[in-house]
Amino acid sequence: MLRKIRIALAVLFFSAVTLLFLDFTGTATEWFGWTAKIQFLPSLLAANFAVVAGLVLLTLLFGRIYCSVICPLGVLQDVFSHAAGRRKRNRFAYAPAMTLVRAGFLAAFIALAALGLLSVASLVAPYSAYGRIASNFLAPVWALGNNALAALSEAAGGYAFYPAEIWFKGAGVFLAAAATLAVVGVLAWKGGRTYCNTVCPVGTVLGFFAKYSLFKPVIDASKCNSCSLCSRNCKSKCIDYKNHSIDYSRCVACFDCVGVCRKSAISYSPAFAKKAAAKRAEAERAARPEGARAEFSAAKKEPPAVFRKGRRGFFSTLFMLAGGAAADAAETMKVDGGLAPIRARRRPERAFKISPPGSGGIANIADKCTACQLCVSACPSRVLVPSRSLSGFMQPEMTYENGYCRIECVECSKVCPAGAILPISPEEKASTQIGRAVWTASRCIVNADGMQCDNCFRQCPTGAIQMVAKDPKDPKSLKIPTVDVARCIGCGACENLCPARPVAAICVEGNPSHNRI
Missing domain, CATH: 3.30.70.20 (Alpha-Beta Plaits)
Structure with a gap:
């Protein structure tokens, strides 16, 4: 249930933020403009400390909910990761945190911003990176669809839609958006939330607070049979099932582990529940006969989903049409x-x-x-x-x-x-x-x-x-x-x-x- 609620909220936030970059009538701003103003880095730069404090408090209470629900680049990574997961399930494995890499990217971001090179530093900022992707790749497709409806409406004698310009904003910003999309897409396809937990400065900052969150996924070692399903489905690669531990600085509170556990050994609980679960596990181990082994049930490896060439062909054609229309509009x-x-x-x-x-x-x-x-x-x-x-x-x-x-x-x-x-x-x-x-x-x-x-x-x-x-x-x-x-x-x-x-x-x-x- 928690996972379904998280996905529903993520879809709503992602759609609202995306519409801000696609809408050419100004209507979306009136309804959804607030979704851009609660993004972490823009709020910090705008000195909107009430929003910043609210996001930090949200993280201290529930973990990195911001990264899995509010941040559009985080949701985009989940889209790529989910698509890859349809071809190969249970594909992740626990990996140690790259703490020095994360600290290095954060230090470089702060240094560039302090030197007055915020535009360069923002190349890795999540909200602005997604904005460039949406305005350069999704907006032309949106305008192309609108123009098709406008042509059909005009042919039918109606004027419910009007043509919109398909605008190429410049080679520099297009290449930056393309490079970001490629890097984020490849990292998410291969490693889930790798970008969030290595490159993203917002993820690093919120990860520090998430370590002390009140509610977090907790492994009850007394119920765990070490099947590793939770670890193999964790896109943050932060669950060490062998030691029944979770790196909460990398956990994005997606609740995938809670939903996949067949023994209900993982629960989203207050932090003190972890200590209680550890005590129960220790007591059971002490009472267990010597030499007894925990039941191990290896998860059946499901065959990869059939890749639908028709769907891929449809989207490829759609993007080609959008790109061609944008080029035609630019050269007219x-x-x-x-x-x-x-x-x-x-x-x-x-x-x-x-x-x-x-x-x-x-x-x-x-x-x-x-x-x-x-x-x-x-x-x-x-x-x-x-x-x-x-x-x-x-x-x-x-x-x-x-x-x-x-x-x-x-x-x-x-x-x-x-x-x-x-x-x-x-x-x-x-x-x-x-x-x-x-x-x-x-x-x-x-x-x-x-x-x-x-x-x-x-x-x-x-x-x-x-x-x-x-x-x-x-x-x-x-x-x-x-x-x-x-x-x-x-x-x-x-x-x-x-x-x-x-x-x-x-x-x-x-x-x-x-x-x-």
């Missing part, structure tokens, strides 16, 4: 009015990155962002993208090739669980200067082509751009833009809608620290 040439092709827009070189409203500036992003990609997935204008630079790799920055930052939109500030982007209202956003527009005369079509253009002036939502005569002595001369920096908020409407190619004639230069205007 934009056209003007559906007729004349437009030259591709190239991202301008900026002295400082543009950080989203609510972040306060580049420093806060660097200090607190775990590069989970949740804000990138939530941005409806595709303005937030993973950074390609080594400093702040995969952390969000703003660029305006795909759209601009609308004043009324504050979606990224709603979803950030780590405090890298704080909640901000549209009114506050309208008075926050994240950057300022800079006009380059040589690229402007007024100078380059001798044609009048006032697109930036017409699109500026704050009235920061005015048109003045190119020749002050000739009022009838072509007009060029001038920027009132005091009114510009850096929304990027001018840059996005500038017709100059390949680089816009008017571009936003980021403010290292945001200003109020």
Whole structure:
């Protein structure tokens, strides 16, 4: 029963967190946004000490329930491990803890974070690692399915669904997600929770507290017949059945051992029950006739499940379609009015990155962002993208090739669980200067082509751009833009809608620290 309850809760949490990265309507955030904000590392970075204390207390009471229920990467490992278990059952064996390896990864994580390289350290952080996997591999499949339903709905004369863009977020973050998925998948397929108990810094920290948890799996040696079923089904490889002991720092409270024991020798009980069970076992051994041996019943080895090629083929085809659709969407040439092709827009070189409203500036992003990609997935204008630079790799920055930052939109500030982007209202956003527009005369079509253009002036939502005569002595001369920096908020409407190619004639230069205007 405990195992079934754990699986049901894990499915609910896993589905809720995954929907945050898949949903493009903003609905999932309203319902399930809290599941991201109770993740351990984001809560710690956001200084949400109530959540951190709650998770530590949960661990002190029930063991590493967080790792088996709340953490999405932990549940993903269980999915891989379960799939491998269908081919070969009873496949695990007790292994000593790799304490030095765990301590080394934790020390490296803390050192990198202290040196301002949190984006590098977060490559092994569980929540952000899963976020990159979900946004790069699951989101395209979700969008592809939605687009198929939209096509069917339109053919039937309905509009219950609308097409969504299948967005390739960048080679760097895609490769990082692919590498993480490969490492986690292989380790889980071969060794269950190996990643959790060697690499994951959160698992190491919670493992320390789990050693002192009130409730934990307890082996009653008086009932145990040393069949080793518990050890061979323990994905954490932490049950030493020969000595009737469990390494609770590695136990993730999955309750698989409780469910598989045929003698009811393992129970999820208060810690003091372990001492009582040990006393009973000692008393029985003393009363047992000399030379008597415990009954040993070897578990029958079940044949491996038949691997269903049809199912594998289905999912392989599905991922190929998603990847192909994403590639097609990335390579599709934009056209003007559906007729004349437009030259591709190239991202301008900026002295400082543009950080989203609510972040306060580049420093806060660097200090607190775990590069989970949740804000990138939530941005409806595709303005937030993973950074390609080594400093702040995969952390969000703003660029305006795909759209601009609308004043009324504050979606990224709603979803950030780590405090890298704080909640901000549209009114506050309208008075926050994240950057300022800079006009380059040589690229402007007024100078380059001798044609009048006032697109930036017409699109500026704050009235920061005015048109003045190119020749002050000739009022009838072509007009060029001038920027009132005091009114510009850096929304990027001018840059996005500038017709100059390949680089816009008017571009936003980021403010290292945001200003109020």
